[in-house]
Amino acid sequence: MSTDKKLTTRAGDFSAWYNEVVLRAELADYSPVRGCMVIRPNGYGIWERMQRALDDMFKATGHRNAYFPLFIPESFLHKEAEHVEGFAPEAAVVTHGGGRKLEEPLVVRPTSETIIYSMYAKWVQSYRDLPILINQWANVVRWEMRTRLFLRTLEFLWQEGHTAHATHDEAEAETRLILGVYREFMEQWMAMPVLTGLKTQSEKFAGALRTYACEAMMQDNKALQAGTSHNLGQNFARAFELKFQSESGDQEYAWNTSWGVSTRMIGGLVMTHGDDNGLVTPPRLAPVEVVVVPIWKSDEERTRVLDAAHQLRKDLTAWTGRGDDRLRVHVDGREGVKPGAKYYEWELQGIPLRLELGPRDLDNGACMSARRDTRAKTSLPLTGLAGAVAGLLSSMQADLLQAARNRREANSVRDPITYARFREIMDGEGAFVYAGWNGDPAIEARVKEETKATVRLIPDPEFRSPEAPRTCMVTGEPAVHEVVWAKAY
């Protein structure tokens, strides 16, 4: 990491910019173990707010939390053919414990389908025991070859929901319901617009019938898969004998879903909103929404301004105009650090709103506000300040989403498009390209080979083009689907 005051710019080197923001905003740091990271308080604070918001949404849709163990018998992973193929290469395996070789090695969970459905099999006898709607917050381990802070690490934090249902349609409805929850969270909390849709067979979860996903566009025009929701069909139910007696008295296999989002979203947050001054945090996810920077010269001024700053914080946090969601305010009263230096520091950390409070402001019964996203400064009267602050925060939240949406649309290309032009785009600035596809996995593989771009989604109806593409971009054959192509993280 450079110790220069200025960050690498996004235009200069997006990848270096990302690393610097994560490290210098103190979201995370490298660990002594290759590919692992420490999530520092600034980063974990964002994760806690993500957790709280999502957890509330899961509870509101009838789910409950539980916890399943880290260790999974290795044999479990082998019970679902496609699943083991997908995960065995990246599994971490424990072979010794208590100073002795284990009779059966234990896999550190890369995901928990196997252990969870083996337990559900114990718990379910009749259709009256269904549905089971459980979520867990946990860490998982996947032995990745190449890692990036937040985006791909050996260990990461996530939630994984696992449900069991009596019918396919009910499981499908659950899968779609959660996809909607994810979309709402990403838009309303992260201010990160996403496309939703279906993954192709080659991109789906190993062991699923089908996978739905949320895809967001980062500022380098690459796609980030930010959340997935899987309809597992009866694959795991068959593997683990998860059966129930139906109303008609027959033994039937249950229908499962699983769905997850991870700390990867924090990487998405950085790459969606960050600018050349550092992190930009959407207010709803910011552990601190408002930082008050007091300004003084003499000792008398210092006392007066500091007192006023702390009173200001009290007044703001006591305000109930947002109900239980009180304003989160910090006063930076450090001595020996000049105000300007504080401004840069808090901007780097992405605090949404700064209030500057000096003697002149106090004399005028006002303070100066500065929004992180636009860096616009406005003087605000101290009377009624809380309402004005909440208003600015709420505008910022909305503006961030709109700006990200505009950027995504400005960098999306729609059919008709030739494959030659497509290759130019993927060689250059990148984009989301909406185009026709004949549905042939071989074509998908060829495009990936030639351009590194993949089908991100077969988009849901609300994201499709007004006129469906008629022909496959590559072969000119009739199109089976409209798909979104992009390079991805």
Place this chain on the structure above:
RNA sequence: CGGGACGUAGCGCAGUCCGGUAGCGCACCUGAAUGGGGUUCAGGGGGUCGCGGGUUCAAAUCCCGCCGUCCCGACCA
């Protein structure tokens, strides 16, 4: 695992070619002044030079071996 680069103070680096007292910037500590967009001055602390062996009067520097990191590739919800 293949190709390339690099390991020297918390961070970023110079010094290595040509062996001879271990340095610079930032950060950190103390004091004073300063304080409305990255202050200044003065003083100070901090290093088994990745690890092991060899050559030499003498090794950060030369030789051999190992370990680790990063980039490119292979790999990857």
